[in-house]
Amino acid sequence: MKVLAAMSGGVDSAVAAARAVEAGHEVVGVHLALSRMPGTLRTGSRGCCTIEDSMDAQRAANIIGIPYYVWDFSERFKLDVVDDFIAEYAAGRTPNPCMRCNERIKFAALLEKALALGFDAVATGHYASITTDADGNRELHRAAAWAKDQSYVLGVLTADQLAHSMFPLGATPSKAEVRAEAAERGFSVANKPDSHDICFIPDGDTRGWLADRVGAERGDILDRTGAKLGVHEGATAYTVGQRRGLQIGTPAADGKPRFVLEVRPVTNTVVVGPKEALAIGEIAGTKYTWAGKAPETPEVAFDCEVQIRAHADPVPAVAQVVPVPDGSDSAPGALELRITPAEPLNGVAPGQTAVVYVGTRVLGQCTIDRTVSAVPVPA
Missing domain, CATH: 3.40.50.620 (HUPs)
Known part of the structure; x- marks a missing residue:
């Protein structure tokens, strides 16, 4: 060959x-x-x-x-x-x-x-x-x-x-x-270190690199109820799960640290909240593919495992292909791969990739469009 x-x-x-x-x-x-x-x-x-x-x-x-x-x-x-x-x-x-x-x-x-x-x-x-x-x-x-x-x-x-x-x-x-x-x-690369970080940002300063290309405009930092807590220097500098660098002057009522829960580019706002609010009970994406032969009936819920990062542990889950919910930004009639983990996933962000396994086999994947928190927003 x-x-x-x-x-x-x-x-x-x-x-x-x-x-x-x-x-x-x-x-x-x-x-x-x-x-x-x-x-x-x-x-x-x-x-x-x-x-x-x-x-x-x-x-x-x-x-x-x-x-x-x-x-x-x-x-x-x-x-x-x-x-x-x-x-x-x-x-x-x-x-x-x-x-x-x-x-x-x-x-x-x-x-x-x-x-x-x-x-x-x-x-x-x-x-x-x-x-x-x-x-x-x-x-x-x-x-x-x-x-x-x-x-x-x-x-x-x-x-x-x-x-x-x-x-x-x-x-x-x-x-x-x-x-x-x-x-x-006799390869000279026998002890060469593995590459890490993002290859096109070799100095590791993702925040600075993005600021140069996307710009940084001040905006509001909000809690889950919509109350303003502070001001950020550019929403693109924040990722879901981030704790450091929030620069919120007023501490939380319970004294516990806050984490980034959501980044909203349309309104240039960053939503923060307690660590437990990072728990995600459902993820879904319309951009899904199958690695090899597709399931015969993907619209019927099936048992699987889901992995959301390269080095994360797989989590038991149930997945199926279903119509996107009402009010979605997707085209009418669009389908999504919806995954419900047996236990909440921590700090999942739209844009990440969810890979679905059945045993050792990679069944498919989707780019996450939306997440559903396992912790309700306080009234």
Whole structure:
């Protein structure tokens, strides 16, 4: 099989490419240039897709003995990931840029180009597994190593994309084993730190980065009843669950700290309240997809588990596809994937991704449009 190995410059993708070669595939390595500042250098574990990463990927490809190319996807990345990130924050939501990158860059733009060039599959260093059921349908499953499982960020993949995806590290027991294998192969990236934070904000100052691009306009800080408590310097600087930096002069009646419960961009207000009000009893989203074969009757409630962050624990839940409620901003007749957890979820914000599992299988996902608090608003 002809395989295009996406090589980020990290240890995981280098070992994945090497394993694809040893499995007998005809492999070509490619590094995606996503930064619009090609001279940028990586700082510790912050950032990725820099010129340094490109050189690391090339050195690994040379050792493996495969052709290596750099493809410039910076314009597509800006439009589909960076601009989307800015727009989502401006709309008061909390986006996950890694999900958008997997959805629109690595398994859309890259895969489309790979197929057009005659490749059969794209291989990456993600920790997840693909299996095939009795009818030949491909399924996405958690990796063998729970601590490094990355199936959550792959929840956006569709059946067509799974048909052309390879994850050679899925059955590997631990990241330590991958690093040891990289060292044995002579890869210089064997001990390279994993990338963290948002790759296009390498200094980690998301608040300042957004202020430069979205602007910061003063507005009111309200409690759940609508009473004004203070003034903020820009709503985009706040996220649901945030405690620090609220700068409210008057303490709560019970003396307990307040948390951000909601960001309302239309009125430029931030709603705060007690920690218990962060408990969410229902989430829903109209932008949902199925990873592989869809349920035969998704309109009938089914048992599942839901995960709302890459490293969160899954929570038992019931899900079903239903019409959006009256008064929704969605088009008439629109459907949503509605998920009711068995126990409240903590600090969930619109814009986040909810991934639905049945056992180890990733069944699908939705971008959260709305949340319903498990704690009623005081009268």
